[in-house]
Amino acid sequence: MTLFDDGTVSLSTVEDRVQCELALPDDEDGYQYNYLSDPEWKLTESTLTIRDGQWFLHLGFRKPSPAPECSTAENGTVLGVDLGIEHLAVTSTGRFFSGSSLQHERDQYEELQRRLQKTGTRSAYQTHRQVSRRLRRFAIDRLHRVANGILDEARRYDCSTIAFEELTGIVDRLPNQTVFDSWAFRRLVSYVEYKATVHGIDVILVDPRNTSRMCSRTDCAHVDSANRSTRDTFQCQECGYEVHADYNAAKNIGLRAVRCGHTSSHRTGISQCALKSGTIAPEKGFVPHSPGQTE
Structure with a gap:
């Protein structure tokens, strides 16, 4: 257009x-x-x-809002976001956005599509187009809601950057994803990008390698395919750290953005990754928001 x-x-x-x-x-x-x-x-x-x-x-x-003062290397904070099918998005602050309603709508659409293709009539073709448009409208609405939730989370924890893994990495991690899933991931990232601009928040993509296999504890960082014992469970074979697998990946994505910010010639000013109970950085480890909180 x-x-x-x-x-x-x-x-x-x-x-x-x-x-x-x-x-x-x-x-x-x-x-x-x-x-x-x-x-x-x-x-x-x-x-x-x-x-x-x-x-x-x-x-x-x-109309973009005036950008806030640039974060310095001492206070820049990144929100890591892991994308998936069962959970559309999981943030490093522990917020989970369910993908069940979108998956249910897609499954119903695919079942109806198979039945209509067998019918082969003009009426079936028109019905198929109507249902396809309905699914697209539902998906766009749901993706906008998730994007708004991610922005709310970034603002709540005063993040200057939101980090996703490069979308090509999701293909390797989720080999059974459909064309619809790929479209949804791209749309979600693009929605977050233009919504984040209004609030002066950057969106970056990081290398996806081993984000689901690496232990997110900064004093461990052990990489092993056996660390992910089930789809939902991450248990480090080295240090025993056990947590939801998608949350572990979200923390790794955020930490990778921190490391990239320190080594990049552009100096993005990211020095820690936001968690629900504090922040975490490769050099400082976990720093709680309040004394006594744990990672």
Whole structure:
């Protein structure tokens, strides 16, 4: 989609590009013109819908908030986020975002798709398209909610950076993921990226190698495939540390961002990874928010 200054928009379709005029009020003092004429408002995700045989394009805009003061190497904090199927996202602060509702909707869609393909009628084809659009709308809504939750968590713990692993790494870790899962992961990261910009929070991707096999205790860091005894359980074969596997991976992702921040020529200013009960860093280990708290 391309928006032009003359009040037209060009849309790319499966056949060709279509250029249309925006339906704007006659009164140029209308709020719509504020978004179009003010360069501080940036065009963001928009939706194209059909209703009663007519197409409607709803344009989305956002205005970045002033960025906060840059974090120094002494106080920069990163929120590590692990992505998956059973849990769409797990943060290094111990917040779990369930993927069960999205997985249930997808499973129902795939079952209906198989039945409709056997039918092969025009009516079945139209039903398939309707159900596909419904699944997409449901998924987008759910992904936005999770993205908002991740941003809430980052702001709650005063994080300057949110770290994900590179999405290519998820393919290796979750070999049974579907095209839909890959699409959902990409969408979720992109939603977090543009929402984080508004709050002056950076989003970075880190090397995914061994994030699910490495012990997240900074005084251990033992890597072994046997550490992950079950899908949900991580138990280090070296030090005995036992924790939920996705939470362990989220901490490793955050710690990897910390290490990258220290060695990068850009100096991202990240010095610790946020946990629910404190912070953790390779050099300092675990530092509780309050005396007596444990990792």
